[in-house]
Amino acid sequence: MKTGFSDTFAKTQTRFFRFLADKFFARRYSHRAVVLETIAGVPGMVAGMWIHLKSLRQMRTGYGPMIRELLAEAENERMHLMFFIEIARPNIAERWLILAAQAIFWNYYFVLYVCAPKTAHLMVHYFEEEAVKSYTSYLQLVESGAVQNVPAPALAIEYYDLPPNARLSDLIQCVREDEMHHSTVNARFANIEEAGHSRRELYPTSVSDCKVLALQARTTPEKAEG
Ligand SMILES: [Fe+2]
Ligand SMILES: [Fe+2]
Numbered sequence: 001m002k003t004g005f006s007d008t009f010a011k012t013q014t015r016f017f018r019f020l021a022d023k024f025f026a027r028r029y030s031h032r033a034v035v036l037e038t039i040a041g042v043p044g045m046v047a048g049m050w051i052h053l054k055s056l057r058q059m060r061t062g063y064g065p066m067i068r069e070l071l072a073e074a075e076n077e078r079m080h081l082m083f084f085i086e087i088a089r090p091n092i093a094e095r096w097l098i099l100a101a102q103a104i105f106w107n108y109y110f111v112l113y114v115c116a117p118k119t120a121h122l123m124v125h126y127f128e129e130e131a132v133k134s135y136t137s138y139l140q141l142v143e144s145g146a147v148q149n150v151p152a153p154a155l156a157i158e159y160y161d162l163p164p165n166a167r168l169s170d171l172i173q174c175v176r177e178d179e180m181h182h183s184t185v186n187a188r189f190a191n192i193e194e195a196g197h198s199r200r201e202l203y204p205t206s207v208s209d210c211k212v213l214a215l216q217a218r219t220t221p222e223k224a225e226g
């Protein structure tokens with residue numbers, strides 16, 4: 001991946017948000033997770049919606065895999081929120097912060113994605129790297145005994161197919177793996193934009209692919225829903 005204005009901008013934005021999160025939450029990682037997951041669920045939905053609209057405007061196939069990946073990311077982040085809301089309840093200040101952050105960040109990310117999709121994906125890539133670091137720090141606190149290793153929420157046990165006696169530390173490891181995946185996927189999307197490739201060329205799909213996916217969606221047992 002080239003370094004340039006996009007990369008510098010994305011890194012600067014990430015450092016800025018990291019600075020704010022560190023100041024506001026310090027080592028209250030469960031509260032940090034709740035608030036930040038409400039923001040993490042935005043980019044995949046915005047980007048997935050935009051590519052979906054692009055496909056409608058162009059009246060062309062081929063965008064399906066990218067749309068599904070982005071919407072799956074948003075759904076996965078929403079599930080992270082559902083797990084951590086069982087661990088920590090946001091206080092009134094955090095609830096106001098969530099409202100303000102969503103109003104600002106949704107609009108900000110939408111404009112950024114429409115004008116500079118490569119930068120937008122890079123930013124999410126770096127956000128996700130920070131999320132991995134935060135969850136690693138959270139895990140260290142739990143494993144050291146500084147934070148109680150409470151039982152994992154039933155919803156998380158069902159979603160990740162964990163053993164019934166799974167603990168918070170198991171949940172954090174699963175969530176951290178998801179964040180690593182989001183980081184990789186967004187770096188790949190940024191590279192596609194960087195190379196100037198069409199999203200359709202790199203994500204070809206055929207009608208038969210769509211039929212297979214639709215069939216899978218109908219026959220795959222439902223995962224835990226939040
Ligand atoms: Fe997340
Ligand atoms: Fe993520």
